[in-house]
Amino acid sequence: MRLPEPLLALRNRVLSKPEFQRWASIFPLTRPRAQRRARELFDIVAGFVYSQILQACVQVRLFEILAEGTQSVDELAPRLGLPVEGARRLLRAAASLELAEARGGDRYALGELGAAMVGNPGIAAMVEHHAMAYADLKDPVALLRGELPQRALQGYWAYVGTEAPAAAGEQAVSGYSELMAQSQRLIADDVLDAYSLQGHRCLLDVAGGDGTFLVTAAKRWPHLRVILFDLPAVAERARARFQREGLGDRATAIGGDVRRDPLPEGADVVSLVRVLHDHDDHDAPNFARAACQTLPEGGRLLVAEPMSGTPGAEPIGDAYFGFYLLAMGSGRPRTPAELTEMLLGVGFDRVRQIRTIRPMLTQLLVAQRA
Numbered sequence: 001m002r003l004p005e006p007l008l009a010l011r012n013r014v015l016s017k018p019e020f021q022r023w024a025s026i027f028p029l030t031r032p033r034a035q036r037r038a039r040e041l042f043d044i045v046a047g048f049v050y051s052q053i054l055q056a057c058v059q060v061r062l063f064e065i066l067a068e069g070t071q072s073v074d075e076l077a078p079r080l081g082l083p084v085e086g087a088r089r090l091l092r093a094a095a096s097l098e099l100a101e102a103r104g105g106d107r108y109a110l111g112e113l114g115a116a117m118v119g120n121p122g123i124a125a126m127v128e129h130h131a132m133a134y135a136d137l138k139d140p141v142a143l144l145r146g147e148l149p150q151r152a153l154q155g156y157w158a159y160v161g162t163e164a165p166a167a168a169g170e171q172a173v174s175g176y177s178e179l180m181a182q183s184q185r186l187i188a189d190d191v192l193d194a195y196s197l198q199g200h201r202c203l204l205d206v207a208g209g210d211g212t213f214l215v216t217a218a219k220r221w222p223h224l225r226v227i228l229f230d231l232p233a234v235a236e237r238a239r240a241r242f243q244r245e246g247l248g249d250r251a252t253a254i255g256g257d258v259r260r261d262p263l264p265e266g267a268d269v270v271s272l273v274r275v276l277h278d279h280d281d282h283d284a285p286n287f288a289r290a291a292c293q294t295l296p297e298g299g300r301l302l303v304a305e306p307m308s309g310t311p312g313a314e315p316i317g318d319a320y321f322g323f324y325l326l327a328m329g330s331g332r333p334r335t336p337a338e339l340t341e342m343l344l345g346v347g348f349d350r351v352r353q354i355r356t357i358r359p360m361l362t363q364l365l366v367a368q369r370a
């Protein structure tokens with residue numbers, strides 16, 4: 001609930017007084033909330049340090065090693081490639097973040113969050129590539145002022161800031177395509193659980209990466225034909241993937257540039273998964289318009305991506321993706337209302353939001369061609 005302006009000003013005046021802060025952290029009725037808020041603020045202050053501890057855990061393969069069972073610091077240190085004191089410091093830090101768990105007697109096991117990392121290799125891949133993001137975010141004000149012309153992330157996402165993304169070769173696309181494939185596994189099931197393709201004949205995934213989303217869809221619905229469109233070097237990876245998965249004639253991969261080349265025809269449903277948020281306001285509608293133009297009347301478009309203002313996950317859209325995409329040099333997270341307006345503007349008539357089980361990973365809009 002939004003406070004009226006005078007109340008808001010009063011609240012902030014009171015909260016910013018050191019005497020009130022001290023009183024609130026002692027008085028029994030306000031103490032729990034005051035302590036929680038102080039901890040939340042400290043977590044923001046320390047966030048970078050926590051991330052670097054996770055980065056160290058991933059680099060020394062701590063989670064895979066602890067997945068074998070509880071071990072002592074002396075046993076762990078050589079396996080982690082660290083001196084005993086360094087290993088102990090890392091394990092204590094990891095235990096405080098629930099990545100590891102102290103078992104007594106200088107022994108450690110996997111923590112709950114560490115176990116979740118073992119089950120999702122996509123997160124470790126994300127953490128490793130964050131070294132580039134953090135280098136770009138070193139001077140966030142310069143970034144906001146547009147004063148950092150050279151950014152590591154821009155080089156990593158080879159299609160950003162170029163007029164001819166289709167010229168990118170295998171080497172330029174392999175890093176981001178692998179990262180996307182790893183993290184797509186988390187997302188595809190959430191989207192396909194939320195929207196059944198049982199009633200559709202053919203799904204076209206625009207900017208579909210190495211085909212992970214389409215492979216998941218094709219395995220769920222054996223009657224479904226799938227077509228992937230992406231930059232030529234990425235489509236080539238998808239073609240190899242479809243062959244390895246034995247999808248035969250049911251799956252096709254076509255290379256091209258959405259801004260210059262017509263999309264393949266014949267699909268009655270098109271998906272844009274983690275695509276629109278990559279592009280600035282002048283460019284993102286080109287992707288939605290191309291999808292609309294290739295669909296028959298009544299055809300559907302699925303837009304799946306993390307969105308701005310997601311209840312309970314606000315920092316993921318607006319803080320994480322807001323700044324990540326700024327460093328990358330293109331795009332921004334949008335609210336469902338902003339995306340709906342974009343879709344209505346390019347020729348869709350009905351747009352509805354469908355709940356996914358983990359809205360922090362992806363939300364879903366389904367639009368119908370007018």
Ligand SMILES: C[S@@+](CC[C@H](N)C(=O)[O-])C[C@H]1O[C@@H](n2cnc3c(N)ncnc32)[C@H](O)[C@@H]1O
Binds near residue numbers: 208
């Ligand atoms: C963030 S990735 C998402 C990939 C996939 N949809 C997923 O969620 O895993 C964006 C994709 O857009 C593709 N792409 C970017 N610009 C494009 C363009 N102009 N034409 C075709 N594909 C493009 C990239 O090659 C990349 O595979």
